[in-house]
Amino acid sequence: MSDSLERLYLAVIAAKDLDPAVSRTARLFQRGPAKMAKKLAEEAIEVVIDAVNGKPDAVIRESADLLYNLTVLWASCGVQPEDVWREMERREHMLGIAEKLPKSAVKMPRPPTPRVARRPIVALESRNLRKRH
Numbered sequence: 001m002s003d004s005l006e007r008l009y010l011a012v013i014a015a016k017d018l019d020p021a022v023s024r025t026a027r028l029f030q031r032g033p034a035k036m037a038k039k040l041a042e043e044a045i046e047v048v049i050d051a052v053n054g055k056p057d058a059v060i061r062e063s064a065d066l067l068y069n070l071t072v073l074w075a076s077c078g079v080q081p082e083d084v085w086r087e088m089e090r091r092e093h094m095l096g097i098a099e100k101l102p103k104s105a106v107k108m109p110r111p112p113t114p115r116v117a118r119r120p121i122v123a124l125e126s127r128n129l130r131k132r133h
């Protein structure tokens with residue numbers, strides 16, 4: 001999967017300076033990051049709608065459009081696919097470490113003890129009390 005995304009990213013980089021009249025990618029670069037972000041968000045919503053409506057074939061097609069628009073946005077903000085893979089590897093490594101830790105080593109923080117407001121202690125001594133007659 002990462003190979004095909006890298007090829008797509010390179011195709012996007014190669015197309016971004018073409019004539020906007022013939023290249024959708026060049027058109028997106030001409031319109032700028034806000035337009036790219038809008039297209040990405042629209043594709044994400046289409047994926048979500050198709051998934052909720054139980055249309056896996058449409059989810060596949062819209063996911064391919066989503067990934068195309070994601071690579072366009074990466075390219076526009078100077079993010080390379082390797083940067084994303086590196087972050088994914090970092091997370092995988094961190095989770096691997098967490099899985100290997102013995103359960104006893106993982107200390108759960110204690111819930112804070114509720115603080116009860118104390119009333120001042122007043123000594124009641126009967127000899128100081130005046131008797132009512």
Ligand SMILES: N=c1c2ncn([C@@H]3O[C@H](COP(=O)(O)OP(=O)(O)OP(=O)(O)O)[C@@H](O)[C@H]3O)c2ncn1[C@@H]1O[C@H](COP(=O)(O)O)[C@@H](O)[C@H]1O
Nearest residue numbers: 008011012015018022023024025026039064065066068069
């Ligand atoms: N991989 C893709 C790719 N995936 C999806 N898309 C396009 O993105 C569209 C999704 O956006 P929309 O649903 O909004 O489509 P639309 O409504 O028909 O189009 P617009 O209103 O946005 O013009 C799809 O219909 C595809 O045409 C892609 N366009 C280009 N590429 C690749 O990008 C590279 C550069 O291509 P050009 O941009 O054509 O130079 C080439 O390698 C292409 O294969």
